[in-house]
Amino acid sequence: MGKRVILVPLDPVHDIGLKMIGRALSERGHETRLLQPDLSCEEIVGEISRYRCDYALVGRTLGYGVEEMLARLADLADAAGLRPKVKMVVGGMAIKPELAAELGYDAGFGPNTPVEEVVAYVEGRPYDPRGGVPPRSKPSLTRGYTYRFRNSEVEALLSGIVEEVVCWASGVTSPGVERARIRSRMFESRREGEGEEGLAREYERLCEPVVAESCRGAGVPKARAVTPSEKERLERRLLGRTKGETQLRHGRDKPLVFVQYGTGCPLMDVAHVEVAESWGADGVVHFDPSWAARREGLFRGLLAHEEDGSLITEENLRLVKSGLGDPTLWQVRAHRGLNTAETVVLAGECGADLTKINIAYGSLGGGTDPERLAADGVEAMRQAARYGMPFDVVTNEELCGVPAHKAFAGMLITAAVGIRLGGLPVLQPLFCRSPQVMLEGFMADNYVDFNAAKVLALRQILDAPIWPGAPIGFLTHTPDRVQASVTTALHACLASSLGVDAISISSADEAYSGGPISAASRVDTLRAVREGLRFFGRAGIEPTDRARLWASDIVEGIVSVLRDVARGGSFVGALYEGLLGSREEGAYPGRVGRGTVKKVRAG
C-alpha cells in the first residue's frame, strides 16, 4: 500500500537529504509532499493534519535551540491528536535514536543514513543494509585462473628448471622438513585421539634447545605468557561484536584489501584485526618476528613480547582465528625461515586461508641458506597443496636492490614449482619505490608506469592471480599520516584500475619507527583507500606508453635470467651464484641453516 508522507524541511539549505528520500519514496509509489522551509510549528502541524499523512519526516536543521523547536513540534502534533495516526520521524545532524526518543519522535536517523533505510522504515519492513545481497562470503583469490602459461619460451624454460628442483628436493631432507612431517602426524594423532607425547619428543629433538624447552613449558626469553584471565576478558570484551559491513570497493569486486598485523601480542593482534575488519579489510596477514624464523622449531604457548611481529605458536594462531569474522581471509606467512614448512602445516591446521612461500626471496633477502630454504620451501608447497591453501610468492628482494625482472624470475620459478606440486600460487609483485627504480629514474615522472609495467609483464607470462604488496607504496610513505594515507590510497586505486586480485596495505605508521603501529593509523589508511576507491569507482588510471615498453623489458629480462638458470642446471646453485640477484645488487645468500640439508638414504 502506498503511504502518504509529508516532508518537513526546517531550513532551505539542509533539505537535500529530505529531497532524496522524497524522490526514492515517489519512485516506490508513495505519495509525498515537500513543505516549504519557513513554516512555524503551528503551520506545520496544520499541514500534517490537512494532508492526512501517515508519516511526517522532519529534517533537522543546524543552529541553537533546534532541539527545543523539534520537541515543540512533536508536542504540538501530540496535543493536536495527530500522533496515533501519524508517525513522526526526525533526521539529520547529530540525530540518534536516543535523541529522537527524547524529542518525542517515533524514529530518528543520523546524517549518513542510507535513503533505503528510511524507505524501509516507511514501508514497515526491516532494513537490509546489503540490499538483498546475501551476507558476504569468503572470497577466493584463485578462482577462475587456469595457471596456463601465455609465454611459451618462459613455460619451456620453467618446465626444465622445475623438474630439476623437484628431483633435487626428493633426494634431500632437513630438520625443517622433518619437523613439518612430524607436526602433521601429531595433528593426525590428535584427531584420532591418540597420544602425541612420543611424536612431541621426536619433534623436540629437531629443535634448538631454547625452543625445545619452551615446548616443555619453560617459557620463552623476552616473551611473557598471556594469562587465562586476559584471554577470557578479551573474549568477553571484544569477540563476537558485530563488525559491520563496511565495503572498501565501489562498483568493483577487486582488489581484496589485506592488512598486516603482528603487534607482538596476540591480544593486541585480535584487537587490531577487529579494527581492520570493522573498517573494511577483507583479509589479514600474520606478521611474525624475523628472529623466530631463524630458530629451529616453533615455540609453544600463548605468548606476547614487546617486539615487532607476533610469535607463531599454535595457541597464538588459534586465538587470532577465534576473533576472525567468517568472510575474512587469513594469511599466515611461512616464507623465509627455518620453520617455513611446519608453519604451513600449522597454518593449515589452524584454519588459515592463505600462506606465503618464496624460496628466492627467503634465501636472498630473508637470511636463510638457499639450499635449506629450497628443501623446506618445496616441502612447504607440498603441504600447502595438501591443505588446498593458496600461497603468495613475494618479491621483497627488490627492496634490497634486486631488479624487478630478477625478482620476478625467482618468483616464477617458485610459483611454477608450486603449480607442479598441485598448489595455487599467487604472484606478488611489489608496488614500491625500490632502489632500482630510484637509480634508474623509473619514477622520475610518476609512480604509475613502472608499477603498471610489472602487472602487465606478469600477465603476459602466466594466467595467475596477482596480489601487489606488501605493502603497496613501499618506500613512498612518510611519518605524516595524511601523506601516508594518500599514497596508500593512490596505490590502491592504481591496483584497482589494473584489475589485480588483492593488495596489502600498510598503516599510516608505516614510516614511523619509534614505536608499535597504532590502531588509529590502521583506520587512517583503510579510510583513505575507501575514499580513493569511491572516487574512481569503475573509472581507471591511464598509464603512459612507457608502461608497455617497460613491461616488454621486464619480460625479456625474465627470459634472459631463466635461460641462465636453466643453463647452469641447478636452481640452488643459481641462488648462490647470484643469477637471481647478486651481491652487487644487494642480495646476499643467507647463512642461517647452512649445512643442515642431508641427502635421503636410498631405500
Added chain:
Amino acid sequence: MSPWEKVKDAVMDALDVETFLVCSSEDEAVRAMRALMDAMGLGAADIVFLEMAGPGARVRARAYVHRPGDRYGWLGGEADGEAGNPGSA
C-alpha cells in the same frame, strides 16, 4: 581517580596529539611539543611527524598508553597477578 585515569584505559594503544605550533625553528617546535605533552601528563612522548614552514610547524606527538604485551585497561575487569612482567615469563 582523575578523569584522565578513568578514561585512558579505553585507549587501545597510542595517543596522538597534533597541532600547529607557531615557532621559528624545528628545535623550538620539538621542545614546545615535548613540554606540551609533559604538561598534559603524557611524559615519554615521541615526535612522530614534524614539518616546519613559514609561521611554524605542523607537528604530531605520540604517547603510548598500552604497548603490545602490556596489561590492557580496555580488557576490563581486575588486573590479575598471575604472570610476571615482560621478560620474566
Added chain:
Amino acid sequence: MRRVAGRGQAAVAVGIAGTAKNTGKTTSLRALMDECGRRGWGVCVTGIGFDGEDLDNVTRLPKPRIPCRDGVLVATALDCLGAGDAEVAVEHETGIETALGRVCVGTVRRAGFVVIAGPNKSSDLSRLLRTIRARPEPPAVILVDGAFGRIAPMGVCDGLFIATGAARNPVIGPLATETRSMVKVFDIPKVGPRTGGGDDIEVRGVASPAALHRLAETLGPGLSGRSVIVSSPTCLLASGDPPAIEEAMERISSLGGSLRVRRRPALLGVTVNPFFPVRLSEGRYETGRVDEDELLSAFRMRIGRPVWDVVAEGAAGMADAVESLASGMGGCSLEGEDGGFVE
C-alpha cells in the same frame, strides 16, 4: 497509600513535566522515588523521553541518573534495558514501539541505575498506564519522567509536577510570572454538567493563543455567556508561551466568555532548580546558577501552589501531594477515565 493500589483502585499516575532541559526533572523524580521508597509505596517508573544516561544528549553536561531499588517496576524501551546496571527481570513486552525499541515492563531484581525511555506520546502513554493498572497487583504510583519542555503527553496523567528553573529563564521575575500563568492554565475549570450545550464552542486539537485571539476577534461580544472548551490544559500549553495564553484567556473572559477543559491532570506543585547551562560555543556548555533564596521566595509569593527545591528540602512535600491526590481519587475506580485519550 500502600505498596499496591487497592482492589478497584487505580494506580495514581504522576508526571514530572519540565519547562525546558536541565530544569531538574530527573532530580525531582529521584527525590520523589526515594520518598516513595521510604514510605513503602510500590512504584512504577517510566518516561516520555530518554533519561538516565551519564551526559546530556545536547549539552554534554553530566546528568543525574535514575537509581532504582529492588522491586521497582520499570517501563522502558528494549534497547535501554542493558544500558543501566540495575538487573531488570522483564515480565512482558507491550506493543508500544519507540525509536529505541518496544517498551518492556519489568521488575528491578538487583538495585542499580536504569535508563528510561518509555512511550513518548499521549496515546502510547495512555496505553501503558492501562497496562500497568491492569496488573494483578498494580503499584501505588506510576511516575512519568518528562523530556525537554514537552508537556502534551503528560495530559493523560492524574497529577503533575512542573519542574522549572533558571534553565528555562535565568531572570527570576519573568520566570515566576510565566509559571504563574501555567498554574492559571491548570486552574481552568473542567466542563461542568451544564456546559457542553449548543452554545458552547469546542476547540479540537491545539488551542494556540493566536487561535483563541482569532476566536475573540470573530465573535466579539458574541462570546458572552458561552464556554470555549479545550480538551486539556496541556493542549493549550503545547503551543508555547504561557503568558500569551493567559492574555488570550483574559480577553475571552473580558468578552463574557469562559474557558473550560474536558479533562485535566491536577497540578500538584512546582519544583525549582537554580542551575542553568551556559552555552559557550557550539556544543560547549558550562553550569551557571541564580540566587536560590530569591528564586524560592519569588515563586512562593506568586505561584499559589507548593514550591520546592528538592535538593535542599527533599520530596516529602511532593509525596504528601501525591498521597492527597490519591485519597481524593478515593476508592473509586478510575478505569476508563485514565485521561480519556481518544484514539
